[in-house]
Amino acid sequence: MDSLDGECQSLELLKAQAHTWNHIFSFINSMSLKCAVELGIADIILTHGKPISLPELATKLSIAPTRNNDLRRLMRLLVFSGFFARKRDGNSPDHDEELYIPNTLSPLLVKEKDANVSSFLLMLDQMSLNPWYNLSSWFKQDKLATPLDGLVNEGMASDARFVAKLVVEECGEVFKGLRSLVDVGGGTGTMARAIAEAYPQVKCTVLDLPHVVASSEASEAVQLVAGDMFQYVPPADAVLLKWVLHDWSDEDCVKILKRCKEAVPSKEEGGKVIVIEMVVDLDIGFPELAETRLLFDVQMMVHATGKQRKKHEWRKIFTDAGFTDCKIIPALGLRSVIEAYH
Known part of the structure; x- marks a missing residue:
């Protein structure tokens, strides 16, 4: 019995060690995905039109044959992570050659696709990662200011x-x-243009900082206004805040929402503020998304002054900003649509 107990304890210890190692080396998953985007692996596999062998993939990627085995090891991890699939080639000499095929996750790594995360992966450079090296020091300081990479705008537009x-x-x-x-x-103005296209009767305006507006293309459907949301929001039936408030502290969110409240009419007159954000404690039937929310929360903690909020936290900042009612609609996977009225 003692021997069996000892074996069970050893097995549990080995599992615990593996679990810890997975956390230690989890950055390899992120960097491997970044590598896949930089090489254009998904682009090749998606446009090939049929399952592609590793030598074919290497040739199209302009990778030397001496690197084929290394590429195979990278692809093995990417397949295990679920971003590609593979099948056996029964026509190969040994009937065992692997062929790579796309799956539902593969398009996320292609920049030209509407739904892609490539820009966020390309943000994983020294500048964006440096704050993480100092996380323990960050906890002992009042604030840690960090610069943002220019790829943020590309990533936000894609999203x-x-x-x-x-x-x-x-x-x-x-x-x-x-x-x-x-x-x-x-x-x-990506979001505003999509809304204007779907609802031509809605006159859409984008408010952002002068340097952002200056780099945007003008459109007949969308008006661009340079300004500071802490100071003034142009009047409209509705104000949209998509993935904005999670960047800011509760106090700053209240300030922003007060400006938004001033811009829209009352609920009886058809006015509302529309917020698209994560609601951390909302059960939407996908338990695997819980970790994603927590990762985003810590990301906001390190790179900004904001956070991902729970239901009661959302309700509090709306109340503090003078709104009398808010409705949470869990319809966007990780994120929800929140309507606030006064």
Whole structure:
């Protein structure tokens, strides 16, 4: 019996060690995905039109044959992580050659796709990773200011295209009856243009900082306004804040929301503020997404002054900003649509 107990304890210790190692080396998953985007692996596999062998993949990627085995090892990890699939080639000489095929996750690594994460992966450079080396020191300081990479705008635009499609398809009721909408912190206007296209009767405006607006292309469907959301928000039937408030502290969120409240009419007159954000404690039937929310929360902690909020935290900042009611609609996977009224 003692021997069996000892074996069980050893097995549990080995499992614990493996679990810890997985956390220690989890950065390899991120960096491998970044490598895949930089090489264009998903682009090749998706456009090949049929299962592709490793030598074919290496040739199309301009990788020397001496690196084929290294590429195979990278692909093994990417397949294990679920970003590609593979099958056996029964026609190969040994009937055992691996062929790579795309799956539902593969398009996320292609920059030209509406829903992609490539820009976020390319942000994983020394500048964005440096704050993580100093996380323990950060906890002992009042603040740790960190610079943001220019790829943020590209990443947010890509995410906006993806979310806009979902919002229009799944939450169309949110925009019905509106005559005007201001997308606060709307970046280059991707989200506003998608809304204007789906609802031509809605006059859309983007409010963002002068340097962001200056780099955006003008459009007949969307008006661009340079300004500071802490100071003024143009009047409209609705104000949209997509993935903006999680960057800011509760106090700053209240300030922003007060400006938004001033910009929209009352609920009885059809006014509302629309917020698209994560709700950490909301059960949407996908337990595996819980870790994603927690990772985003710690990301906000290190790179900004904000956080991902629970339901009661959202309700509190709306109340503190003078809103009398808010409705949470869990319709966008990780994120929800929150409507606030006064």
